[in-house]
Amino acid sequence: xxxxxxxxxxxxxxxxxxxxxxxxxxxxxxxxxxxxxxxxxxxxxxxxxxxxxxxxxxxxxxxxxxxxxxxxxxxxxxxxxxxxxxxxxxxxxxxxxxxxxxxxxxxxxxxxxxxxxxxxxxxxxxxxxxxxxxxxxxxxxxxxxxxxxxxxxxxxxxxxxxxxxxxxxxxxxxxxxxxxxxxxxxxxxxxxxxxxxxxxxxxxxxxxxxxxxxxxxxxxxxxxxxxxxxxxxxxxxxxxxxxxxxxxxxxxxxxxxxxxxxxxxxxxxxxxxxxxxxxxxxxxxxxxxxxxxxxxxxxxxxxxxxxxxxxxxxxxxxxxxxxxxxxxxxxxxxxxxxxxxxxxxxxxxxxxxxxxxxxxxxxxxxxxxxxxxxxxxxxxxxxxxxxxxxxxxxxxxxxxxxxxxxxxxxxxxxxxxxxxxxxxxxxxxxxxxxxxxxxxxxxxxxxxxxxxxxxxxxxxxxxxxxxxxxxxxxxxxxxxxxxxxxxxxxxxxxxxxxxxxxxxxxx
Numbered sequence: 001x002x003x004x005x006x007x008x009x010x011x012x013x014x015x016x017x018x019x020x021x022x023x024x025x026x027x028x029x030x031x032x033x034x035x036x037x038x039x040x041x042x043x044x045x046x047x048x049x050x051x052x053x054x055x056x057x058x059x060x061x062x063x064x065x066x067x068x069x070x071x072x073x074x075x076x077x078x079x080x081x082x083x084x085x086x087x088x089x090x091x092x093x094x095x096x097x098x099x100x101x102x103x104x105x106x107x108x109x110x111x112x113x114x115x116x117x118x119x120x121x122x123x124x125x126x127x128x129x130x131x132x133x134x135x136x137x138x139x140x141x142x143x144x145x146x147x148x149x150x151x152x153x154x155x156x157x158x159x160x161x162x163x164x165x166x167x168x169x170x171x172x173x174x175x176x177x178x179x180x181x182x183x184x185x186x187x188x189x190x191x192x193x194x195x196x197x198x199x200x201x202x203x204x205x206x207x208x209x210x211x212x213x214x215x216x217x218x219x220x221x222x223x224x225x226x227x228x229x230x231x232x233x234x235x236x237x238x239x240x241x242x243x244x245x246x247x248x249x250x251x252x253x254x255x256x257x258x259x260x261x262x263x264x265x266x267x268x269x270x271x272x273x274x275x276x277x278x279x280x281x282x283x284x285x286x287x288x289x290x291x292x293x294x295x296x297x298x299x300x301x302x303x304x305x306x307x308x309x310x311x312x313x314x315x316x317x318x319x320x321x322x323x324x325x326x327x328x329x330x331x332x333x334x335x336x337x338x339x340x341x342x343x344x345x346x347x348x349x350x351x352x353x354x355x356x357x358x359x360x361x362x363x364x365x366x367x368x369x370x371x372x373x374x375x376x377x378x379x380x381x382x383x384x385x386x387x388x389x390x391x392x393x394x395x396x397x398x399x400x401x402x403x404x405x406x407x408x409x410x411x412x413x414x415x416x417x418x419x420x421x422x423x424x425x426x427x428x429x430x431x432x433x434x435x436x437x438x439x440x441x442x443x444x445x446x447x448x449x450x451x452x453x454x455x456x457x458x459x460x461x462x463x464x465x466x467x468x469x470x471x472x473x474x475x476x477x478x479x480x481x482x483x484x485x486x487x488x489x490x491x492x493x494x495x496x497x498x499x500x501x502x503x504x505x506x507x
Contacts (some may be wrong), residue, residue, distance in 0.1 A: 020202075020211025031401060035244060036196055039216050042240045046232065048192040048218055053174035055198065059164040064382055065173030076201040079166040084112055089163055096152075097133060100126050103161065106222055113160050125155040142192035167200035172376070172392055173383070175219045180385035181436075190223030190389070210398060221393035225377060227324055230355045232333030237359065238337055238369055245401070246370075247407040248362030252342035253324035253332075254314070256293075256374075258353045261318035266292055268311050275305050296344040298302075308399070312343040324354055355391065363406025364399055371395045415465025417443040417504070420472065421457035427472040433499070434482070436469060441501055462487060470500070 017023055024032060039406040040050070059079050064490055083089060084106055091099040104122050106112045128148055168174055178184070184191045196216040201445025205211060210222055218236070220229055234251065241249050256262060270292045277285055280295070280303055287294045296307060317325065332339055345356050358372035365371070380388035422431035428451070435447040446464055448457065454471070461469045471483040471492075482500060495503060 018211075020205040022210065032397070033087070035397065035400060035417065036216070039194070039196060039240060042243055043194045043218060043236065046192070046236045048194045048236075050195070050348045051175060051178060051193045051195050053171060053178055053195065054168075055200075056165050056167050057174055057177065059166040061173050061177055061383070062166055062169060065176070066170065076203050077166045077169050078202055079164055080166045081160055081162050083162040086180050096129055100129055103159065106161075112162055113164075115160065117158070118160055121155045121159045124261070125152055128152045128155070147410070169199055169201045169483070170394060171195050171197070171199065171215060171217055172219060172379070172394070174384050175392075176221065176380050176385070176390070179221050179380060179388070180383060184221055185386055185388065187222075190220045190229065192218070192220050207402070214397035215394045216397050216400075217392060217394035219390060221380065221390050222388055224314040225324070225354070225375065225389045225391075227327035227331050230328045230375060230391055231335060231337070231387075233290075233373065233393065234332065234339075234357055235337050237373070237393055237395070240395075241359070241361075241370075244400075244404060245407075246361050246403060248360075250360045251337065251339045251357060252345050252360070253339045253355065253357045254342050254345040255317060255321055255328075255354050256313055256346050256352060256356055257317050257321045258377075261316060261321055262313070262353070265284065265311070265313050265316040268316065269293070269295075272310055279303075279306055285306070293346040296346050307344070313346070314341075314343055321354055328355055347374050348377075351376045351382055353377055357393070361403040363403045369396070370399045370403060398493050412447060415444075415467065416446045416461075418468045418470050419446045419457070419461035419466035420446070420448070420470045421454060421461065422472040423451055423454065424474050424477070426477045427474065430477055430482075431470075431472050434472070434500075437497070437501065438504070441505065443504060455504060457485075458485075468504075 016424055037325065043050075048391075058076070058373070060267060062077060086106060087102060088095070088099060100122065103112070104126065105120055107114060109123055120456050132148055132152065175195065179191065179193075194217065197214065197343070198212050200212055202211055203209070209281045218233065220233060223229070234253075238251060257265060273280070273284075273288045273292055273295060277288060280288075281298075281300055284295045284298055284300075284303060295303075296310070298307060314325075339357075342358070345358055347356050352374050354375045354377075357372070358369055359371040360368040360372045362368070371393055373387075373391070375391040377387075377389050379390055380386070420431045420435055422428050431447060435445045438445045445468065446461070448460070452460070458469055466487060469485040469487060471485060479494075481494040481496055482497055483492055484500060484503070
């Protein structure tokens with residue numbers, strides 16, 4: 001094949017967004033901006049401040065906070081070794097002796113994980129290299145030591161040469177870590193924080209669910225566990241949805257007790273589930289031993305009648321938890337927040353306690369939850385901080401956006417306020433000045449970089465959805481009166497530069 005033919009056959013690779021991710025070009029991004037701006041405004045009125053946390057953290061942070069046995073940690077997190085920057089990522093065969101010695105020193109200094117496996121792998125690799133190095137110098141092309149070389153490569157590949165880190169699957173753990181790390185317990189309590197941004201889980205993409213997805217959330221850390229705090233957090237998120245005009249919003253609440261009463265309920269639930277185990281599916285059967293509360297989350301139709309007959313946690317709350325739950329409902333009533341009690345609304349991790357809530361909306365099918373939250377008084381302590389009260393929520397922004405779109409609340413195509421149709425070099429100077437002044441006045445302006453014929457300019461203005469066309473030619477420059485054309489009805493008028501700004505400001 002000739003060189004020319006080979007080049008002709010070569011096609012540049014067609015890159016596409018990775019499965020489970022997507023782009024948000026205009027005008028779609030306009031709706032996202034409106035949602036996020038509304039969150040900034042509403043959360044600010046409740047005294048919350050924004051916190052921005054890293055996109056990746058130590059894997060152990062999420063293992064502790066989310067639970068090492070959960071699907072999120074065991075199957076869905078994007079985790080990788082953050083290889084020490086002190087190590088050559090691609091050492092040559094002749095440099096392996098120095099490389100292994102550096103690995104040994106970093107392991108002793110705990111700059112790479114000081115684990116029994118690393119200790120074994122380093123020792124075995126060094127022993128193999130000590131045997132192989134002089135032999136390779138004398139027989140560089142021989143394959144008689146291939147078995148030893150293969151074993152050495154296996155050990156090199158198996159070493160964990162840096163800490164394990166993960167893209168965040170949620171943000172509550174990161175916010176709690178930041179609360180501890182920055183000594184926020186010294187600030188006036190409680191500390192009220194909110195966040196927004198991308199999260200990452202390797203799960204099957206489906207409607208409203210992506211591998212890179214977005215959350216808006218808030219946490220209240222420190223202070224007391226007064227029922228008024230729980231109610232105000234719920235009131236805030238309901239106010240946010242009201243401002244967005246989200247349709248079909250339904251708030252469900254429950255109490256899951258605390259360390260005094262929940263363990264007894266869990267054992268009772270486990271005992272009752274054992275009686276009907278043969279009628280349950282494999283997932284529910286497994287959860288009887290690992291986390292019985294999760295059985296209550298089951299969506300399998302054939303399990304619903306069984307679950308409906310199970311003991312309800314509300315009937316097994318201790319007095320303190322029952323009183324707290326009653327007070328939360330009373331506080332919600334004072335705030336005019338409507339709710340529905342849902343005894344199956346639970347959180348399976350030990351640090352969750354008392355108040356749990358979930359908010360659903362229209363347009364999302366069976367997976368219709370847009371927000372989930374609850375009290376987690378033990379989480380900060382679990383992560384190495386002092387005993388700290390905590391409650392928070394996370395909103396699935398992707399699902400929220402989808403629900404708004406389904407209900408016709410999507411943002412309209414973003415147009416321009418003014419399109420400047422200029423003709424002639426002198427008019428161009430006026431056009432630049434007009435664009436600058438109009439933009440300073442807060443108007444969106446399209447200034448074409450090259451001169452256009454009048455008809456083409458108006459056509460382009462119309463395609464961009466401009467409300468007005470400002471026409472600047474030799475006559476307008478000479479007279480000092482500019483022509484403003486209203487594109488909706490074709491009417492036009494003559495205005496001086498000051499009159500133009502005043503006219504547009506009044507609209």
